[in-house]
Amino acid sequence: MLTIISELLDARQLKDIRALIDAAQWVDGNVTSGHQSALAKNNLQLPEDSPEAQQAGQMILEALSRNPLFIAAALPLRIFPPLFNSYAGGQAFGIHVDNAVRIQAGTGFRVRSDLSMTVFLEDPDSYIGGELAVETQFGAQQVKLPAGHAVLYPSSSLHRVNPVTSGRRVASFFWLQSMVRDDAARQTLFDLDSSIQALAVTMSHDNAEIIRLTGVYHNLLRRWADA
Ligand SMILES: O=C(O)CCC(=O)C(=O)O
Numbered sequence: 001m002l003t004i005i006s007e008l009l010d011a012r013q014l015k016d017i018r019a020l021i022d023a024a025q026w027v028d029g030n031v032t033s034g035h036q037s038a039l040a041k042n043n044l045q046l047p048e049d050s051p052e053a054q055q056a057g058q059m060i061l062e063a064l065s066r067n068p069l070f071i072a073a074a075l076p077l078r079i080f081p082p083l084f085n086s087y088a089g090g091q092a093f094g095i096h097v098d099n100a101v102r103i104q105a106g107t108g109f110r111v112r113s114d115l116s117m118t119v120f121l122e123d124p125d126s127y128i129g130g131e132l133a134v135e136t137q138f139g140a141q142q143v144k145l146p147a148g149h150a151v152l153y154p155s156s157s158l159h160r161v162n163p164v165t166s167g168r169r170v171a172s173f174f175w176l177q178s179m180v181r182d183d184a185a186r187q188t189l190f191d192l193d194s195s196i197q198a199l200a201v202t203m204s205h206d207n208a209e210i211i212r213l214t215g216v217y218h219n220l221l222r223r224w225a226d227a
C-alpha cells in the first residue's frame, strides 16, 4: 500500500531545509546505491556525512515524530537518517528494488528496510517528469506531490523515478524498519486503528465497544511487534 502524508513539512520547515541543502555540496548519487541499482541510477545526492544533510534530516525526523498518520501507518522502530537527492537535465533512476538492509557509514547503525519514503521538496509545477512510479498489485502508481508532502511505500516494491526533462526535482528519501515487518499485518493494524479513531470522534470515549476494539488493536500489536 502507498500512504500519502500530506503537509508533513510546513512552509517554514520547507524553507529552512531548502536553505540548508541548497547551500551544500552535491555529489554523484551512486555513492549510496547497491550494485544493481547503481546501474540504473543517474542523479545527485548529498553525502551521508554532509553536515547540512544531517541537520536537514534531523528536521525531517522531528516532523515525522509529530505526525500521527505517519506513526499509525509506519509503526516505526528505526529510521535511517534521511538522505537528499536531485534530478535535472534528463536524470532518472530506473526500475529497482531497495537494498534489504542499510548500514550507516561510520556508526554501523543498521536498518532493515520495510518501508521506503520520499519527501518531495520542490514545487511540482516547476519541473517536468520526476514521478516516483511504484509497482503495486493493482498496477504502477505514479506519485508526484506538492513540496512538503511525502509518500510511504513497501521497500519490497519495484519502483523508479521518471526522467526529469525540465526544471529540477529535489527530495529527501530514506528507509525505515517497522515494528511490524509484514506489510499485510501492518495494513490490518492501520485499518483497525483508523476505524477506532473515526468511531471515537462520534462516540463517547468510554463506549465499551471502542474500549474492546482498542484492546484488540493492542493485543494484535503485542503479537506482531518487535519493540
Ligand atoms: O527519489 C525518490 O523518490 C526515490 C529514490 C530511490 O528510489 C532510491 O534512492 O532508492
Ligand SMILES: [Fe+2]
Binding pocket: 096, 097, 098, 116, 159
Ligand atoms: Fe529506491
